[in-house]
Amino acid sequence: MTGTSKDAVAQPRMLVLARESRSLTQGQLAAAMSALDGPGSKISQAYISRAEAGRLAVSGERLKVHARTLEYPVELLCVTAQEFGAGAGLVHHRKKQAASAGDLKRIHAVLNLTRIQLHALLRDVPRPAGKGIPKIAVDALTTPADAARRLRAEWTSSGGPLDSVVELAEETGALVAYRKLVAPVPLDSGTESVPVDAVSCSPSGEDPLVLLNVGTPAERQRFTLAHELGHMVMHEVPHPEQEKQANSFAAELLMPARDIRAELARGQVTMSRLLALKARWKVSMWALLRRAHTLGILSDWQYRGLAVEMSSLGYRTSEPGTLESEIPTAVASMLTWHFEQGRDVAELAGRALLSPREFTDLYLRCPAPSTGTASRSLSSAVGEVTR
Structure with missing residues (x-):
């Protein structure tokens, strides 16, 4: 790896990743570097722009100032594509609609830097071979639910609730970690527009990586990870329906229709019934309510009535029957x-x-x-x- 010799030169791509991971604009970085560099410093936003575009070399004392300002070792700024690959490739998010462009840039940078960190830390570590994540194309003949059923058949022979989605993901060879992606919000399970719960990538030749947002309610965590697994299985290229498809995949993986239909249909769907099923299936009451609706167990008006009741009880922000978060190992x-x-x-x-x-x-x-x-x-x- 590139050292800290007097000949060390920063790589433009790493300058961008390091800056964006710290949530700094080019102007903010220039001002911070100038303050650190001392009186008479001439570090401008234009300088940062040229450096990140590769139009000038950053080395020597200027490289050290860059690194100290960003609070990274000089070596990180000198990492080449040959050392750690071109990048994360296609990146997936769970519910990115409510995240700002600045947040998404920072999250992508954190994902790429985590790849680099784990790649180095995994070197020489003995690891059992993972099952691997199969690629299943969704088309006119194969639905997201079909893909989830196929995965269930390959990964586990049992029906009913999955013991641990994190464990299942790690058994495939995926790496799961927590990072502060965005400020967490309350449960808010009734809306499709919430900040990023997770981000994932599956670069060719690398272990798939999922970053879960610190503070995401446990009620949503399992569904979030199952959603990211759906992306890894079904989406090698961007797809306009990929978020809906990943949600359908997650619903079937966690609550297979063959098993949960009878439990939801057994008697009237009430708050107490949803709470009991939540403890058994380890998903939110909102997820169970939507599942009952999509499986045709509840009519539109029954679904809306229960949704209104849950909202009036405050269940959009906090449900009873708190679940335990699953811990990556x-x-x-x-x-x-x-x-x-x-x-x-x-x-x-x-x-x-x-x-x-x-x-x-x-x-x-x-x-x-x-x-x-x-x-x-x-x-x-x-x-x-x-x-």
Whole structure:
């Protein structure tokens, strides 16, 4: 990898990713760099623009100022496409309609940088071969529900609720992590326009990656991850109906019609019934209500009546019967292996091209298993850097 020698030169693509990951405009970065550079500095927005377009080389002291301002190691700004690939490729979001253009740029940058970090951290780590995520084209003969049923048949032989969607995703070889994508909002399950719950990519030759938004209610988390799996399975190129298709896929994966139809149709669909099914199927009451409607168990007016009742009870922001969030373990296990080999936080942060403090915040203070070796190793590693 490119070092920090006097000949080190920043890569335009990395300058853009680093800046956007910090939610800075070119003008804001120029002002911050000028303040750090001291009196008489002539760093302008035009300079940043030319540097990011590759029209001038950033090296020497100017490269160091760039890195210090963005709070990344110089090495990150010098990463080449040959070292970590061209990019994430097609990126999918769950419900991106309410996110600003600036938020989406930052989220894409965070996704790409997480790819780079995990690629480096996974090097030399022994991992069991994943099942792989099959590609299933949706067409006139194959619906999103068909794709979900095929996946269920391949991945698990049992019917009924899935024990863990995170575990299922990780068994395929996908990596799942939490990141602060946008400020979380209350449940708000009755609307289709909410901030980004997750973002995912599945670049050729790499492990699929899903970033879940920190703070997303557990009631929506499983559906969100199932939605992202739907994108990975069905969408290799953009599709105008891809969000609806991913929602249909997720509904069938989590609540297969063959199994849940009888449970929803058994007696009257009431608030107490939806709450009991929520505990069993580990999805929100809103998801169950919509499923009953799409399966024809509830008429339009019955659906609207129950939706109004749920809204009046405040269930758009908080439902009864809180669910437990599912915790990814693959990345934590990878870090545990590194620590067992005698590596410390500083070495792993260097691999990931992060400062030790940011590495700790992103990888050691993130949600982790509450028991077992991985949790103990990660806790002790956090202690090393915080003492």
